[in-house]
Amino acid sequence: MNRTTRPALGMLVFFAVAFALGVYFTFAAVQGDYGLFRRAEIDAEARDLAVQLAAVQAQVNEMENLTKRLSDDFLDLDLLDEQARSILGMLRADEIVIR
Structure with a gap:
């Protein structure tokens, strides 16, 4: 009678360990x-x-364009005029400021 209970206990321990390992690896x-x-x-x-990369790349492209337009080789007079007015706060005589 002792021999029949021992293999059943060993099988139960084996399946319990196998089940626990299966649950652990699944988790x-x-x-x-x-x-x-x-x-x-x-x-x-x-x-x-x-x-975010696309947004930053768009900003970089815009900055490169503005930098190129204000460079010595290529001078955009409209952009220069806009920047000077913005920074210096200057107006022409025929302009009206609305705030």
Whole structure:
């Protein structure tokens, strides 16, 4: 009678350990540092960063355009006039200021 209970207890311990390992690895695959939820967070963050990159690139392109237009090689007189008026606060005699 002692022999029949021992193998059953060993099998029970084996399946309990196997089940616990299965649950642990399943949890790690879903919630862990390299799991599915972390992957979704990384994808969402990558999309946000791509949008920010596009906005910053647009600002850089605008600044490069303004810099080129005010350079010695290419002088945009309208832009120069606008900048001088903005910085110096000057007006022509035929202009009216509305605030």
